[in-house]
Amino acid sequence: MKNGEQRIEFTLNGDKTSVTFPTFKTLLEVLREELNLTGTKHGCELGECGACAVLVDGKPVLSCLMLAVEADGTKVTTVEGLADDARLHPLQEAFADCGAAQCGYCTPGFLCTAKALLDKKPDANRREISEALAGNICRCTGYIQIFEAVEQAAAKMAVKK
Amino acid sequence: MAKRTLRVGYPGNYREIEVDSPDAEPAPWDADSKLAVVGKRSPRLEGADKVTGKAKYTADVKLQGMLVARVLRSPYARATARSIGLAKALKMPGVKAAIEVEKEARYHGQAIAAVAAETEAQAEDAVAAIEVDWAVGEHVVDVEAARKPNAPRVHGGKNPNERGGEAQNTATEEACVTALKKSHATVDITFTTPVVTHSCLESHGSVARWESDGSLTVWDSTQSIFGVRDGLARGFQLPAEKVRVVKEHMGGGFGSKLGMGQHSMIAARLAREAKAPVKLMLTRKEEHLAGGNRPSSVQRVRAGADKDGKLTCLWLQSHGTGGINGGANCAGPLMSLYNCPVRRLWHADVITNASPAAAFRAPGHVQGMFALESTMDELAGKLGLDPIEFRKRNDQNEMRQAEYGEGAKMAGWEARAHLPNSGGRHKARGLGVSASIWGGGGAPGAQARCVISRDGAVEIQCGTQDIGTGTRTIIAMIAAEELGLKPEQVLVKLGDTTLPFSHGSGGSMTAPSVTPAVRAATAAARGRVFEACAKSLKADADNLTAKGGNVVAKGGASIPWAEACSKIAGANVSEQATRAQNFRGYKDGTAGCQFAEVEVDLETGHVQVLRVVAVHDCGRVVNPLLAESQINGGIIQGLSYALLEQRILDDATGRMMNANFSDYRIAGPKEIPEISVVLFDVSNGRTNTGVMGIGEPPIVPTPAAIANAVAHAIGKRITDLPITPDKILAALGKK
Numbered sequence: 067m068k069n070g071e072q073r074i075e076f077t078l079n080g081d082k083t084s085v086t087f088p089t090f091k092t093l094l095e096v097l098r099e100e101l102n103l104t105g106t107k108h109g110c111e112l113g114e115c116g117a118c119a120v121l122v123d124g125k126p127v128l129s130c131l132m133l134a135v136e137a138d139g140t141k142v143t144t145v146e147g148l149a150d151d152a153r154l155h156p157l158q159e160a161f162a163d164c165g166a167a168q169c170g171y172c173t174p175g176f177l178c179t180a181k182a183l184l185d186k187k188p189d190a191n192r193r194e195i196s197e198a199l200a201g202n203i204c205r206c207t208g209y210i211q212i213f214e215a216v217e218q219a220a221a222k223m224a225v226k227k
Numbered sequence: 228m229a230k231r232t233l234r235v236g237y238p239g240n241y242r243e244i245e246v247d248s249p250d251a252e253p254a255p256w257d258a259d260s261k262l263a264v265v266g267k268r269s270p271r272l273e274g275a276d277k278v279t280g281k282a283k284y285t286a287d288v289k290l291q292g293m294l295v296a297r298v299l300r301s302p303y304a305r306a307t308a309r310s311i312g313l314a315k316a317l318k319m320p321g322v323k324a325a326i327e328v329e330k331e332a333r334y335h336g337q338a339i340a341a342v343a344a345e346t347e348a349q350a351e352d353a354v355a356a357i358e359v360d361w362a363v364g365e366h367v368v369d370v371e372a373a374r375k376p377n378a379p380r381v382h383g384g385k386n387p388n389e390r391g392g393e394a395q396n397t398a399t400e401e402a403c404v405t406a407l408k409k410s411h412a413t414v415d416i417t418f419t420t421p422v423v424t425h426s427c428l429e430s431h432g433s434v435a436r437w438e439s440d441g442s443l444t445v446w447d448s449t450q451s452i453f454g455v456r457d458g459l460a461r462g463f464q465l466p467a468e469k470v471r472v473v474k475e476h477m478g479g480g481f482g483s484k485l486g487m488g489q490h491s492m493i494a495a496r497l498a499r500e501a502k503a504p505v506k507l508m509l510t511r512k513e514e515h516l517a518g519g520n521r522p523s524s525v526q527r528v529r530a531g532a533d534k535d536g537k538l539t540c541l542w543l544q545s546h547g548t549g550g551i552n553g554g555a556n557c558a559g560p561l562m563s564l565y566n567c568p569v570r571r572l573w574h575a576d577v578i579t580n581a582s583p584a585a586a587f588r589a590p591g592h593v594q595g596m597f598a599l600e601s602t603m604d605e606l607a608g609k610l611g612l613d614p615i616e617f618r619k620r621n622d623q624n625e626m627r628q629a630e631y632g633e634g635a636k637m638a639g640w641e642a643r644a645h646l647p648n649s650g651g652r653h654k655a656r657g658l659g660v661s662a663s664i665w666g667g668g669g670a671p672g673a674q675a676r677c678v679i680s681r682d683g684a685v686e687i688q689c690g691t692q693d694i695g696t697g698t699r700t701i702i703a704m705i706a707a708e709e710l711g712l713k714p715e716q717v718l719v720k721l722g723d724t725t726l727p728f729s730h731g732s733g734g735s736m737t738a739p740s741v742t743p744a745v746r747a748a749t750a751a752a753r754g755r756v757f758e759a760c761a762k763s764l765k766a767d768a769d770n771l772t773a774k775g776g777n778v779v780a781k782g783g784a785s786i787p788w789a790e791a792c793s794k795i796a797g798a799n800v801s802e803q804a805t806r807a808q809n810f811r812g813y814k815d816g817t818a819g820c821q822f823a824e825v826e827v828d829l830e831t832g833h834v835q836v837l838r839v840v841a842v843h844d845c846g847r848v849v850n851p852l853l854a855e856s857q858i859n860g861g862i863i864q865g866l867s868y869a870l871l872e873q874r875i876l877d878d879a880t881g882r883m884m885n886a887n888f889s890d891y892r893i894a895g896p897k898e899i900p901e902i903s904v905v906l907f908d909v910s911n912g913r914t915n916t917g918v919m920g921i922g923e924p925p926i927v928p929t930p931a932a933i934a935n936a937v938a939h940a941i942g943k944r945i946t947d948l949p950i951t952p953d954k955i956l957a958a959l960g961k962k
Contacts, residue, residue: 090348104287105280107478109428110511114888117428145280154278162274165856169695170277171284171428171478196896203888205428205479206695208859209899 079147304881336516429478451731458487519585659935669739735920865929
């Protein structure tokens with residue numbers, strides 16, 4: 067480990083992972099640049115758009131505002147870790163089916179944020195969905211199809227249970 | 228040319244016309260065509276890639292030995308760099324190249340120099356180490372200040388800041404004054420709209436790599452791969468075929484990524500200098516400062532109507548600023564939408580020390596429609612006419628006439644009079660309407676190739692780009708329709724300049740330009756498959772059709788698609804087609820209209836849009852799921868423009884004060900109304916597919932419909948966008 071570098075161990079998408087990186091790097095940068103998980107996106111790097119949202123210990127976190135050193139010992143889930151092997155998460159299926167991913171750039175952040183909501187509140191209504199997603203910006207879809215996708219996923223998950 | 232009779236029009240109003248279509252092309256689809264794939268809701272083919280993080284954007288490209296670039300931008304709105312010292316920066320750790328870009332800075336954020344280094348942090352440090360000896364000049368960013376005779380000249384010397392004047396073929400002032408004098412009702416209102424930025428989620432960016440043979444490969448977040456290719460070829464004086472531009476997925480463009488951006492040139496120059504690939508992605512702040520914008524407008528509209536509710540005069544005197552560029556004209560709707568005997572346009576672009584404008588979803592039309600349709604409501608009020616009735620009396624477009632009927636029913640227009648008092652305490656509701664108008668008929672020249680292999684695999688190659696709109700999916704649907712297959716069975720290759728040429732994706736042109744070429748190429752390749760398998764079916768190739776995954780002979784004999792393809796001599800058949808000129812069909816442009824219902828909080832001035840009803844036509848709808856998505860997105864961008872967005876420049880420093888997403892707010896999940904979309908299926912007989920574009924039409928009427936709804940709710944008209952709470956309270960006399 068070079069001077070000015072840091073090593074952390076954490077659970078990334080279910081796998082024990084250790085990574086060494088310059089200490090100043092954000093979780094977003096470490097995910098994308100050191101671990102090659104480019105699903106999580108840069109949008110503003112000021113915590114204003116939600117494109118970089120990931121789950122840290124089950125809670126949605128803007129990875130552009132979190133230093134990677136803070137992730138030591140945590141469980142991090144990115145969009146790459148939402149599917150169960152080859153089986154897509156119901157939210158992923160619904161986003162694809164409903165046309166909720168248009169250009170798709172904001173999609174990973176929306177998926178992670180929506181997963182945190184449904185994990186906590188599986189029967190969330192439209193108002194609760196828009197409240198939970200209020201920190202995520204989409205410039206293409208007009209959000210309607212995103213809301214529909216979250217509702218469709220929730221319905222599917224309720225049937226499964 | 229073959230003469231073909233087509234049934235064109237819309238449900239309840241069809242007629243037969245004769246068109247000339249190229250002999251080699253399949254018979255154009257019309258109202259009687261029974262299609263199996265086209266017209267069905269079909270999710271995007273790349274949906275799985277986009278929801279798993281597999282979809283690769285320019286920002287995700289990672290190459291061996293790739294460097295990261297950062298740009299030094301002018302902190303001044305007007306300054307000259309007497310010298311740009313790169314020596315110190317070049318000695319910084321990890322720095323591999325540094326270049327000068329421009330010495331004359333004419334706006335805050337203009338690129339001055341750039342650096343490539345091994346890491347982003349190193350590049351940022353090196354940019355900070357560049358030494359510039361600035362001579363700061365005088366700037367002007369306010370549009371009215373820039374018009375004054377003693378204002379600093381933005382482009383120096385004798386170049387005036389104000390450019391333009393009276394439009395050609397326009398009525399004289401005297402004619403307007405006379406017409407207005409004779410009118411039964413007149414209005415004279417000045418409308419203003421702000422500069423707004425595109426705010427694509429993925430910023431502009433490029434990755435450039437020089438190959439060992441001296442050719443250049445660039446991955447670019449662009450709406451126009453061939454535009455970037457040609458720009459780079461010119462910039463480096465290379466033959467076009469020495470430049471390859473690739474774009475698989477991109478995170479939004481909305482017009483700001485048409486043509487080559489300066490960042491592409493900077494990345495390629497740095498890569499050449501450093502002898503290594505270079506990635507340059509703009510930051511959010513740079514995106515606001517230099518990524519393009521929609522020009523502002525100041526529109527004085529004088530209009531009149533007679534006692535029968537017929538327009539007598541439309542007179543627009545306007546100016547606006549697109550920064551150091553022109554392009555602020557917004558007269559399109561006023562000059563084309565309504566019948567009017569006397570029409571006058573005087574417009575000037577005002578040059579200011581602000582970043583250059585770029586095309587932005589329906590350029591000019593969004594600003595212009597806000598002014599025109601606000602004016603129409605005011606005139607209707609003075610005439611005592613229902614706003615829709617007044618519009619219908621002056622609109623000869625039969626599609627829009629029918630669309631008003633559909634929309635009014637869905638929006639509850641009949642009960643409109645009771646709305647203002649139905650919001651409860653401290654709230655007022657209103658319902659407004661606006662027309663839409665746009666072209667979107669597409670252009671000739673787009674090419675596509677269809678390759679069908681002996682194993683039955685089908686590949687469409689087309690050098691267009693899918694900018695998120697679903698181009699990949701509709702190409703597959705068109706080909707699948709021709710071949711009797713499913714869209715998933717068609718592999719679509721696009722986003723690469725080594726493929727057959729296609730235009731940039733702007734002007735709602737992609738679907739109408741590309742689909743006829745795809746259909747013609749696929750039909751030709753299918754013909755070759757029919758020739759190859761005709762013998763096995765004991766039939767003439769002319770008597771074969773492809774449907775349900777089979778090739779079927781007239782008598783009923785059939786073989787599966789893959790078996791038919793196995794009869795191909797050689798590895799495959801390959802046919803290319805070029806999109807023909809539009810036929811003289813039914814209608815040239817698209818119509819459309821929208822209704823907005825709002826609730827205004829009379830205590831806080833907050834406006835919530837409750838519902839939008841959008842009725843739009845775009846010729847043959849290939850995929851309603853994608854078309855609705857475009858409409859929803861256009862409406863929300865229009866809502867955002869009407870209520871939230873504005874770039875704020877500080878007069879004293881010329882700097883942008885809100886170059887982020889906290890201070891430059893765009894509509895988020897909580898601003899979203901209920902949206903009802905009505906797709907008006909029109910058989911237009913203009914090409915072999917009859918498809919038209921829907922990218923731009925849905926943003927055109929939204930701000931006007933919302934403004935009209937607000938005026939209906941509170942009984943006062945806000946003429947200055949965005950309609951923020953302070954303006955509502957001021958209008959209500961509460962501030």
